[in-house]
Amino acid sequence: MALSLLCPLVATFLFMQTLSADTSCTECFVQSRAAYYPNSQENGTDVGACGFGSFGATVNGGDVSAASNNLYRNGIGCGACYQVRCINNAYCSDNGVSVVITDQGSSDNTNFILSQRAFGGMALNTDTAAALLALGVVDIQYKRVSCNYPNKNITVEIDESSSNPHFLAFVIWFQQGSRDITAVQLCETQNFVCKLLDRNHGAVWTANSPPSGPLSLRMLFSAEEGEEAWVVPANNIPQDWKAGQTYDLGIQVDQ
Template sequence: MALPLLPLFLFASFLLMKTPSDAATCSDCFVQSRAAYYPVTNEQGTDTGACGYGSFGATINGGDVSAASDLYRDGVGCGACYQVRCTNSNYCSDNGVTVVITDNGGGDRTDFILSRHAFSRMAQTTDAAASLLALGVVDIEYRRVSCSYPNKNITFKIDESSNYPYYLAFAIYYQQGKNDITAVQLCETQNFSCKLLDRSHGAVWTTVSPPSGPLSIRMLFDGDDGDETWVVPVNNIPQDWKVGDTYDSGVQVN
């Protein structure tokens, strides 16, 4: 009587061994949702987005940008890249468009509010793009992908709210790879003392009474697999940093 149970046991064991491997690929799976686009005539994104990028947020990635609702994640999602493709086979291409999150927003059960430029790039042809724009809101599927900015390093833009030398705020530009920046430290290079910064909003990090001397900014990258890595830029921010200036970190993160 026990023999007929043996194949069932082996089959169940096979399923148990197979499940973790299948689950490991879920980071590459597409998620079903809906997308709309910014109701403005400008094809690019907004220069007043919640991520704090300013005019950079309208032009980064060729203007293929998006606001996000749940994916904004209280600002942690700023700078993340997603492949977004609509699902209407009459109009939509197979590859869709890769967008960068630069703002917070949603509506009508949407995860994305794309720039008009990005929304149009989901289409197969120019005529199909006009049809998509006429629909206004479309069914989509999306997945997180790695951000890539050829010949660009991670860059720090000193925010206009900064007040040298009493208050420092900066946004992180050209966030690369597929990981989130979950913490930032500001270190004085002369004595190597560091302090954790506050995320003011979006991609903007702030501190009062910043250390004196040249400054090193360390970033903690958090991956889907739970691994955390501190990245230390090659270049420092000079002691006499200025409001509105940008400083090249000298590093890229794949």
Template sequence: MALKLKLLLSLSATLFLMQTPANGATCSNCFVSSRASYYPNSTEQGTETGACGFGSFGAMINGGDVSAASNLYRSGVGCGACYQVRCTNSKYCSDKGVTVVVTDQGSGDNTDFILSQRAYGRMAQTSDAASNIYALGVVDIEYRRVSCSYPNHNITIKIDESSNNPYYLGFVIWYQQGDKDITAVELCETQNYVCKLLDRSYGAVWTTTSPPSGPLSLRMLLSGDDGDETWLVPVNNIPQDWKAGATYDTGVQIS
């Protein structure tokens, strides 16, 4: 009887050890250890020439709490994603850290993030502590994907300055919300609903030659880490006489 009990306990322990790594591997809210630096020659905010193609919007979005990413850039799919980043030196760093938006691509000394100076300093407990982590240049961090939220803004389309109606249309998507990636974009004619899949030119820039005519309905495919995919159709259309450089409010937010 005692031998049988030992065998059962041993089997239970083995099953627990086999299950624990699998559960940990599927944790979508866990922090990941890495390193972060900051733009040494920038102003407090981000850069206007980031690889996502946001332009000046990429420097000021989220109050300037932005970052370049290395592997998390993901060929532009990671543009607009939000991450909670906190440094791990308990002497200088706060538990909350800072939430940043990916607006650029870049890497430093084994870093996943190159933060704006503003965002980098906001990981610290105090302004004096911020001076200390600035002096370090690179700090150990932990990060996790979080939902982007812009309560006072709907998702907005910014038409690229090089666009030429009706021959060429390019745009970026501002105020990307939620915690899913935009992995595909379609433009559809509102009258007969013929749709055209756009190309990701680079970063967050979507383009097409010979765009559909008339007022245009936009469709965005939202993809989650769990494999869930949903097409989002904005309330407002892009007008037929769209202009290069113009912005158009889609009328939707993602909670």
């Protein structure tokens, strides 16, 4: 039991050490274009390629976006956050809007297809938001930023396709910070036998014949510069996990 308590602390400590070595770039905006879902509700879609379901339509207050292939990155980009600002001074604010990637798609040489809420959120005010939406496609600047979910821990939702104990599929909610989750291990908590999971699609991770008993996750957080660190959440997935349930992992990763 002492080892199981020590592992999360060591992993978190190593992770924070790695983070302290990072340097940030506050002005590294990239030029591109953005459109919005023309036939959608104000919020995002609940059938996005990342596999978030209804969570993907409303996370971040509905400020979400589909991403082009180079940002979607075969699902690695799911859950990443970007500051997106349009550059027409007549309509656009300086800060723009912060969006979460929940889907894959591009249109007319865009990197982002925003929810209507997010697209209008780039505007100076409600009047200019209507004018901005009328344009349909605009020139933008964007950069990767840290995701921030106040009072929310990283959480997993068990996919409806799961069947205990034969098959487990889940998606990770509230991915925080500015790093990607590039690998996930599922570990049996008593013997700490671990199984490397497959990325099924988007942000959905799967395991055939998952380990028995309560399950501990290990998530590999990777930065663009190449630094990597495994993080072990404080809470486990219970032995009697069920399809459709969500489980709070009791950890926040803010860098």
